[in-house]
Amino acid sequence: MNVLFDYAAGFAAVCFMVSMLIAMVRVFAGPSAQDRVLAFDSAYINGMLTLLVLGLRSSATVYFDLALLIALFGFVSTAAFAKFLLRGEVIEP
Amino acid sequence: MTETVLPAWVAIPAAILLVAGGLLTLIGSIGVLRMRDFYTRMHPPTMGATLGVGCVLIASMFVSSVVLHRLVIHEVVIAVLMILSAPVTAMLLMQAGMSRDKRRPRSEPPPDQS
Numbered sequence: 001m002n003v004l005f006d007y008a009a010g011f012a013a014v015c016f017m018v019s020m021l022i023a024m025v026r027v028f029a030g031p032s033a034q035d036r037v038l039a040f041d042s043a044y045i046n047g048m049l050t051l052l053v054l055g056l057r058s059s060a061t062v063y064f065d066l067a068l069l070i071a072l073f074g075f076v077s078t079a080a081f082a083k084f085l086l087r088g089e090v091i092e093p
Numbered sequence: 094m095t096e097t098v099l100p101a102w103v104a105i106p107a108a109i110l111l112v113a114g115g116l117l118t119l120i121g122s123i124g125v126l127r128m129r130d131f132y133t134r135m136h137p138p139t140m141g142a143t144l145g146v147g148c149v150l151i152a153s154m155f156v157s158s159v160v161l162h163r164l165v166i167h168e169v170v171i172a173v174l175m176i177l178s179a180p181v182t183a184m185l186l187m188q189a190g191m192s193r194d195k196r197r198p199r200s201e202p203p204p205d206q207s
Contacts, residue, residue: 008108015115019122082185
């Protein structure tokens with residue numbers, strides 16, 4: 001049964017990596033800036049999911065911390081980009 | 094987890110969850126590529142952000158709990174972070190899109206249909 005689980009985890013990791021690549025295509029081809037921010041946020045989440053699946057396959061516990069960090073950074077950077085597009089600056093005095 | 098042998102009642106649901114999460118996220122990403130407008134493009138990635146993350150987190154918690162013989166639920170922190178952050182980013186992006194659409198000069202065509 002380990003083989004089934006390994007193949008399923010490998011398939012999921014490949015799916016998330018392909019999703020990240022497709023999001024990067026939208027980052028480069030998005031006709032407007034908010035398209036690029038949306039696709040970048042999606043790329044962040046797919047990267048976090050790849051790390052989670054890789055952490056399932058190996059027995060190291062550091063992958064969970066990495067995924068949490070990536071989720072945090074993704075949220076903060078998407079919020080900062082969107083605020084900048086909305087207002088022209090990120091933190092208003 | 095390659096040195097421990099997973100029993101079948103663990104491996105099969107975890108494998109189903111992982112494959113389902115991967116496929117749902119892939120479908121959501123293809124949706125981002127194919128939609129023609131910014132506001133419709135915002136919808137498909139939410140499939141990956143909710144269902145994909147949920148499936149992978151449930152599979153990870155299940156497998157870790159069985160392998161380590163104790164309850165492992167600290168991955169729920171990531172789920173709570175996604176629940177708190179996804180509506181905030183969606184609202185900000187939507188407002189940014191609408192204000193940029195209003196600020197665009199009337200001589201320029203709308204930047205969609207790509």
